[in-house]
Every structure is written in C-alpha cells, then in structure tokens.
Amino acid sequence: MNLYAVKAIYSFEMSRAVRTLMQSIVSPVLSTSLYFIVFGAAIGTRIAEIDGIAYGAFIVPGLIMLQLLTQSISNAAFGIYFPRFTGTIYELLSAPVSPLEIVLGFVGAAATKSIVLGLIILATAALFVDLHIAHPIWMLTFLVLTAITFSLFGFIIGIWADGFEKLQIIPLLIITPLTFLGGTFYSIDMLPPFWQKVTLFNPVVYLVSGFRWSFFGVSDVNIYASLGATLAFLLLSLLIVWRIFKTGYRLKT
C-alpha cells in the first residue's frame, strides 16, 4: 500500500477545498439557510405537523441529504475530471499507485468534505429549528455511507465526462429532481396511492427516509430497506469503479 500517495492525493484535494471555501462550504450553507427561512419559518408555520414533527424540523434531514448528494458528486467529479482536463493526470497514471489508492485519495477527500458540510448544515439548521437526534449513531452511519457512496458515484461521472456540461448534467437533471421528489419536503404517504408506488422506485426516497428515521424515529420505508438500498448503491458504484480501472476506460489509450 502506497500510503504516501493516498495522503498526497487526499491533502491536495483537501487544500483545493480550502482554496475554494466559498464554493465548497459557504454557498451550500447559504442556500440551505434560505430553504429554512422560506419553507421552515415562512411557509412552515402554516403547514401542519407531519408525523408529529414540526414542518421546519421535518425538512432538515432531506435538506442535508440534498446537499450531501449534490456536493459529494460534484466534489469527486470535479476532483478527478480537472486533472484529466488540464493533463496533470499523467503524473497519477505514471505513479506507483493502485486504483484502490487513487480512489481512497479522491473519494476519501470528497466524502470528508461533504461530511463536514453535512455537519455544518446540521449546525446551521439547529439555529432555525428545534432539533434533537433520536439515533445519533445511525445518523452518522447514514451520513458517512451516503457521502462515500455518492463521492464514488461522482468519481465515476468525473471519469465518464468529456466536458464540463456532462459534469453538471447528472446532478442537475437526475439527482436534484430525485431528491425533491424523494420526500425531502413531504412524507410520501401524503401522496395519492399510485404515486406512492411510483415513488418507491426512486432510490433517494430510501436515503432520505432512513436519514429522517435516525432523527425522529419515524420513516416512510423500513430502516433496513434504507440501509440495504444505500449499501446496494455503494456496491454498484464500487463495481463500476473497479471496471473502469480494469479496462483503463477513458484514463488510458
């Protein structure tokens, strides 16, 4: 194991985050605060409690998930895409590093960043609404697993993308809609029966639901279904990453 390489990649990526602090921390925190003000404070007071939880608090797990998913993906995607774009990837490819070490460095850094971000948003939320977390260990487990899974997914996008548009397109066209439709702002049993069934095909539902359960002890779907879905997605991403390195896809000619 080339631990010096893992550390080099990891620290490089982390220092990039510090350089772009505005983009990586400030802007997600700001946009989340706006959600709280609009949905929590302004509209939320007019909305009845859901499952016995004040609306302002109810949306917290979903909003954290939303940022966790989009930021994990864009962090990791950008992290690996940028060296490909500038050409500095040559150094990575010529170094005595294994695919595992490359993934540990890039995905580890991207996941760390989004975990920190998730916790910052949580702290921000606590300023606006009353929060207490029923299952903190589960909460952290979901936070970490989701961050890793979607950083892996972002890594895949960063390798697949051959332009900046493709880098944006998946988060924008798939992840954000799925999150908004995944029960971030509502409980899925508020939907008509037909749409409740359709919604169960949305993987983000399981993430949001499980995460919300760890806060309030109530969920739309079984907690183990949530855990299972998260792990299945993690496994799928790992499999794709393994294939990429096996075939050298888009990294080597």
Next chain:
Amino acid sequence: MSAIISIKNLSKTYAGGFQALKHVDLDIRRGEIFALLGPNGAGKTTLISIICGLVNPTTGSVTVDGSDIIKDYRRVRAMIGLVPQELTTDHFETVFNAVAFSRGLFGKAPNPAYIEKILRSLSLWEKKDNRIMTLSGGMKRRLMIAKALSHEPTVLFLDEPSAGVDVELRKDMWQVVRDLRAAGVTIILTTHYLEEAEEMADRVGVITRGELILVEDKAELMRKLGKKQLILQLDAALTGLPERLSGYDLELSPDGKQLTFTYDTRAGRTGITALLNDMRDAGVGFVDLDTTQSSLEDIFVDLVRSNR
C-alpha cells in the same frame, strides 16, 4: 553492459486503427544517455508513454531492471521519472508543494532538504512559495523536471525537453542532465532537434513512422554515416577547375580561393591522396586545409530518405 530497459516486439495501434509503433526492439543500457531521434509523429511519445504506464501496449513487453512494466508496475514506476512533452501543471499550487506532492505520489517519505536541493539546482528555490501560474514557461519546464526528480528516480525520461526553451535554460538543463548521468541515472530523451542528440547522447536511436530504423553509438553513427569535407585554401585564385580535376566532387568558391572536396568516410578509399597528387600535377597549390564532419542532421536526412 547490462540493459536497464528491455523492449521486445512493442507495437501500438490506437483506437482509431492508426499504428503508431511497429515491432520495436530496443535495449537501453544502464547509465547511458539515449536519444530517441525522429520527426513529429514518429511515435517517440507513444513509446515513452507505454513504458511510463500512460498508454497500453497492443503487443510486446517491456522490462525495467528486470521487472515487467505491467505485472510489477509498482517497482517499475518507482524507479522512473517522467518529464512529459506538454507543460501541464496545477496553476494554483505552490512550487514547493507541487514537488512535495510528486514525491508523496511516488511513495517516498517527505524530505524537504532533498526538495530544496532539487529546486536550487534548477534555480527555482526563490520561487518555492509562488503559485505555479505566476511562473514563466521556462520555469514551468524546470518545475516539471523538479517534479520528475522528486522521488530520486534511477531512470529519467525527457520528452522533447528543449521544446520552447531558451538557450540559457537549455544550457542549465543539460548541466542537470549531465550531473544526473554522472550520478548513475539512465536518461532517455526524445528530440527532433538533431544538435541535441549530437550534443547530449551516448547512443542514438532513429525512429520514423513507428519503426526504429537504427540504433548506434553516436560516435559510431557519425563515423559510419558521416560525409566529410576537405576544405583547401588555395595560394592563388582560380577562375575555373582545371581539366585534370574534373573527376572529383569538387566545389570552387565564388572568389576562386577555396576548394571544397566532399568524400564519404564509409568508402574504402577517400580519394584524398589522388586528389592531392592531381592538384600538384595541375599546379594548384594550397596554403591551408581543414576538414569538417556532417552533422547528425545530414545523417538523419540521408537515413530517412533512404528508408522511403
């Protein structure tokens, strides 16, 4: 002498179907400076990229110090430093951090003193805290060299090292290369600047259109293929060549005071003795003489022409 790099039957066909390398066999000797000489598009970068792990070979194998470049990639790559043709750097990183990053990537424990030594030898120490984007092109090139040397490689690849580099920097760079060679590092450089191969290399390999057409000691190459010229300063100006000398490859300068005789060193007899005898008989005397050897450039042009 043992080979440090051994290339066997190496071919590369790119995805589009273009064959950039055709059955290349080559041994690089330990501690030598080897120049891979060829025009643009000959396959030099492709060859280097395969050895360094950037491009997958289509057929063939390469070993470095006895280890296969694919099966034993960790050991092989830890030995190799690469300065690529293109200047690709991370604009926002500082010079020192960029070099420290490379060292870590290649699996070496941090060693600030060593990095300082490299940066000083490349006149980059004053710039160590500057961001890379503030550097000039020449400094960036030196930074790329510093990065390649950061992990103390025993084999160094320089892909077109003097492209876009000014004379001053080139001199410094060659000094660094000579010092490395003196320290036992094997150096492979590619170039289409022929003076470069001539000036630096111990051995030269000529590559065109993916084929390695010749590998030779530089001196041997020059000796074997070189045309020589004998230049005679005449004691009196001639208005034309005397009848007697018409059988020789001679050229008279416009002022009639200098006679140039071109001969082939590969030929058994150069014809010099006969020429001098005939000149004496024709009454043409000379006050001074000089010989020049053709440059690698001439040799190269000859080679490529005869290969067509």
